[in-house]
Amino acid sequence: MNPEILDWTEGTEGIALQQCGDCRHAWYFRRDFCPACGSRTLIRKQASGLGTVHAVTLVARAPSEALRPYAPYAIALVDADEGFRLMAHVVPEARIGDRVRATFHAFGPATVPLFVLEG
Numbered sequence: 452m453n454p455e456i457l458d459w460t461e462g463t464e465g466i467a468l469q470q471c472g473d474c475r476h477a478w479y480f481r482r483d484f485c486p487a488c489g490s491r492t493l494i495r496k497q498a499s500g501l502g503t504v505h506a507v508t509l510v511a512r513a514p515s516e517a518l519r520p521y522a523p524y525a526i527a528l529v530d531a532d533e534g535f536r537l538m539a540h541v542v543p544e545a546r547i548g549d550r551v552r553a554t555f556h557a558f559g560p561a562t563v564p565l566f567v568l569e570g
């Protein structure tokens with residue numbers, strides 16, 4: 452792990468990505484090899500947190516009792532500027548095509564990304 456890279460899945464407020472050192476393909480979930488070309492030459496990078504809303508939906512029924520106080524809340528698929536797509540919380544006024552920026556908020560026991568409108 453690179454201590455200079457912030458990653459909310461490791462308790463720091465940032466979004467990390469992996470990129471292939473050979474074909475430059477970028478993705479979000481950590482893997483041991485490039486899903487595009489199979490290379491094991493991988494680079495871990497800090498994402499800018501900027502992206503564009505690809506899809507958005509409203510969660511009316513929380514998946515657990517602990518999360519029920521948060522419902523309803525909006526979830527988006529965001530196309531990050533670095534070329535990968537991730538699912539994350541988004542402000543409910545976000546629409547497809549909106550430019551968004553990652554912030555972080557408490558959600559049950561975790562701190563998770565919350566995309567807000569950019570600009």
Ligand SMILES: [Zn+2]
Nearest residue numbers: 471474485488
């Ligand atoms: Zn590759």
